[in-house]
Amino acid sequence: MGGPTHDSSDFLTDKSAKIFVAGHGGLVGSAIVRKLQSLGLTNLVLRSHSELDLTRQSDVDSFFAAEKPQYVILAAAKVGGIHANNTYPADFIAINLQIQTNVIDSSFRHGAKKLLFLGSSCIYPKLAPQPIPENALLTGPLEPTNEWYAVAKISGIKMCQAYRIQYNWDAISGMPTNLYGPNDNFHPENSHVLPALMRRFHEAKVSKAKEVVVWGTGSPLREFLHVDDLADAVVFLMDKYSGLEHLNVGSGKEVTIKELAELVKEVVGFEGELVWDTSKPDGTPRKLMDSSKLLGLGWTPKISLKDGLVDTYKWYVENVVKQ
Ligand SMILES: NC(=O)C1=CN([C@@H]2O[C@H](COP(=O)(O)OP(=O)(O)OC[C@H]3O[C@@H](n4cnc5c(N)ncnc54)[C@H](OP(=O)(O)O)[C@@H]3O)[C@@H](O)[C@H]2O)C=CC1
Numbered sequence: 001m002g003g004p005t006h007d008s009s010d011f012l013t014d015k016s017a018k019i020f021v022a023g024h025g026g027l028v029g030s031a032i033v034r035k036l037q038s039l040g041l042t043n044l045v046l047r048s049h050s051e052l053d054l055t056r057q058s059d060v061d062s063f064f065a066a067e068k069p070q071y072v073i074l075a076a077a078k079v080g081g082i083h084a085n086n087t088y089p090a091d092f093i094a095i096n097l098q099i100q101t102n103v104i105d106s107s108f109r110h111g112a113k114k115l116l117f118l119g120s121s122c123i124y125p126k127l128a129p130q131p132i133p134e135n136a137l138l139t140g141p142l143e144p145t146n147e148w149y150a151v152a153k154i155s156g157i158k159m160c161q162a163y164r165i166q167y168n169w170d171a172i173s174g175m176p177t178n179l180y181g182p183n184d185n186f187h188p189e190n191s192h193v194l195p196a197l198m199r200r201f202h203e204a205k206v207s208k209a210k211e212v213v214v215w216g217t218g219s220p221l222r223e224f225l226h227v228d229d230l231a232d233a234v235v236f237l238m239d240k241y242s243g244l245e246h247l248n249v250g251s252g253k254e255v256t257i258k259e260l261a262e263l264v265k266e267v268v269g270f271e272g273e274l275v276w277d278t279s280k281p282d283g284t285p286r287k288l289m290d291s292s293k294l295l296g297l298g299w300t301p302k303i304s305l306k307d308g309l310v311d312t313y314k315w316y317v318e319n320v321v322k323q
């Protein structure tokens with residue numbers, strides 16, 4: 001069903017191939033652009049959100065009709081941390097369904113050779129077996145704080161599968177774990193935990209505050225992957241994988257939120273105390289992904305959490321604080 005499980009394409013050999021990276025200004029999109037350029041793949045089609053709103057179906061279709069990219073990497077989405085997901089459920093389901101439906105369908109209709117859709121580890125049931133294998137999808141209830149976003153992401157996987165089955169079209173899906181790195185969103189409430197804590201510890205260090213508030217109990221476990229490792233995996237998948245099944249992309253290493261907070265505190269150099277605000281949700285207790293299928297194809301993550309944090313803090317100071 002749905003063609004071969006994997007084979008190789010000419011993605012890396014045809015240096016003139018036209019590639020559309022949707023969401024190129026974001027954390028993931030910008031890392032993918034850096035990676036493609038470093039490999040000599042420079043015929044990139046890029047549009048900012050203000051140039052092309054991907055929720056507008058006719059604008060998206062006109063763009064694809066005019067540009068006809070050969071490859072499409074879909075890294076545009078409505079993205080946020082636990083608070084944003086919990087507060088704006090309508091935006092997270094509607095905007096994501098609109099973007100992905102428009103981009104996937106227009107890519108197919110205007111002759112793209114291959115498309116990669118990015119989901120998230122939140123697609124899996126809240127109490128999935130750990131580490132989570134790909135076939136845990138749709139086996140139980142979702143984590144309530146992000147079920148709207150998760151339902152949109154599950155629809156994206158299913159849409160890629162449906163187009164492969166019906167049209168034999170090469171649409172694949174990668175499910176990244178929690179990501180971080182340069183160009184992350186450092187918003188105090190709406191961002192993910194790692195950039196939120198980096199900013200809070202930095203501001204507390206500068207203002208010589210005695211304590212920093214961290215949300216929840218500190219006990220949830222999370223798996224973090226540097227976005228440059230994810231970009232490497234995206235290129236690897238575009239080049240080497242053409243299967244029906246979505247593939248997990250993780251580091252295989254998990255930490256508690258308390259351990260993460262202590263590590264960020266150390267990297268930033270804040271010397272005060274942590275205070276836990278247990279009125280804030282913990283979210284899912286644990287979501288370590290089983291990435292053995294991708295590892296089995298030959299991909300490996302390279303950046304440790306400590307090195308990645310040092311690199312990200314340097315970027316934050318040079319690009320966010322100094323602006
Ligand atoms: N960050 C993470 O921890 C994880 C991310 N992912 C997935 O990776 C992908 C990228 O996420 P990430 O880079 O973190 O998110 P970002 O928010 O950093 O980037 C998303 C990009 O999409 C653009 N965008 C959003 N809405 C529209 C729109 N309507 N039209 C055009 N462009 C739009 C944004 O532009 P603008 O900012 O101008 O709106 C931005 O450039 C997503 O699919 C996400 O689900 C998966 C797992 C974890």
Ligand SMILES: C[C@H]1O[C@H](OP(=O)(O)OP(=O)(O)OC[C@H]2O[C@@H](n3cnc4c(=O)[nH]c(N)nc43)[C@H](O)[C@@H]2O)[C@@H](O)[C@@H](O)C1=O
Pocket residue numbers: 079080081082083085120121122145146149177178179189190191192193194196197214215216220222257280281282283284
């Ligand atoms: C990638 C993934 O990201 C989201 O899921 P999440 O992993 O729960 O996201 P998070 O990074 O926001 O929180 C991780 C943990 O950290 C704790 N926590 C402590 N202090 C802060 C804090 O200051 N901010 C945030 N955001 N969290 C904090 C927080 O309470 C939670 O226990 C999905 O909605 C969805 O977007 C998705 O797919």
